[in-house]
Amino acid sequence: MDASFNTLFSYLSELIDNKYVFAIIVISSVVGFSFYIKRKAKSGFSISNKLFIFLIGYRKKNNNDLIDEIIDIEKFNFHYNTNAISKRQINRFELWIRTYELDFRLISKLKGLLNIESLKIKKVNNLYFTLVFVSIFVPFFTLFPAINVALTPAFLIKLENTGWFWINKNQATEYVFTDKKKPWVINTTTCTANNSTTPTKNIIKLIDEKTFNLICKSFSNKEDQRYIERKIKEQQLFFYIVSIALILLVFILSKYLMTLFSAYEARKMILLKIKNFRSKRKHRF
Known part of the structure; x- marks a missing residue:
């Protein structure tokens, strides 16, 4: 049964047309972006300060104010993905970068693996690195069947002695896990044909006559049709959410793996x- 993208687009258009849902999406995006800034900056003083300025008015910056120092520290943490808590740590970090001419782009990828106080990079265990690498494949390969279910306009169901199969208003098709097996197909034409015909007899052998008659009945029963249509929408919506969650999980694990790899490269650098x-300084003196 062919997958269709029309259902996904129809869901999105319905969400956009609904002003309340659209407002929730916009508010959620703003809140999510604020949490992202707060997570990278390690605190939310800059966000609250911007909100304060927006509500009360512009405040002249004073380098002696603690809030201005905190905002500068947050900017530093945001750009370099560090967790500095004082200007002293920032000054030591900048001196460290300049003295040894370190690649600040690589250092900024280390996140929590860099100890800003001691300027030491955590050593990554090879076994741990391998486990993180292997763990990416679990959600990655789970993603494909989830997307398949989300985009297929049919209800995936399992009955006793029948196994898994797709069903919609006009057709039922066996759910196969490999391309080697040819799935059985039941449609309105199959149901109206005589049970003694070879194709129908072969299908009844694969499932059973009771299931065959139940599927055929669903094609003409209005109550069954409404039930199937409702289940298709529920199933697609659920697997859209599952697919998005799996994509995010793969992305997060991949980013974390790159952070571990960056730590390995940074230590060598x-x-x-x-x-x-030290060699240049020794030859100089």
Whole structure:
């Protein structure tokens, strides 16, 4: 049974047309973006300060004010993905970068693996790195059947002694896990044909006559039709959400894996830079 993208687009258009749902989406996006900034900056003082300025008015910056120092620290944390809590740590970090001419782009990818106080990078265990790498494939391969269910305009159901199969208003098709097996198909034409015909007899052998008659009945029964249509919408909506969650999980694990790899590369880079710095200083004196 072919997958259809029309259902997805219809869901999206309905959401956009609904002003209340659209407002919720906009508000959720703003809140989500605020949490993203807060997570990267390690605090939300800059957000509250912007809100305060918006409500009360512009306030002249004073370098002696603690709030201005905190905002500068938040900006630093946001750009370098660090967790600094003082200007002293920032100054030491900048001196460290400049002294050894370190690649700040690579350092900014380390996030929590860099100790801003000691300027040390956490060593990544090879076994842990391998486990994170392997764990990506679990949601990755689960994603494809989830997307398949979400985009297929049919209800996936399992009956006793029949197994899994798709069903909609006009057709029922066996759900196959591999392309090697040819699925059985029951439609209105099959149901109206004589049970003694070869195709119908073969299908009844694969399932059973009771299930066959039940499926055929659903094609003409209005109550069954409404039930199937409702279940299709519920199933598609659920697997849309599952698919999005799996995509996010794959993305998060991939980003984390890149962070671990960056820590490995950064440790090598720092070791090489320090050796070169000491070698140049030794030859200079």
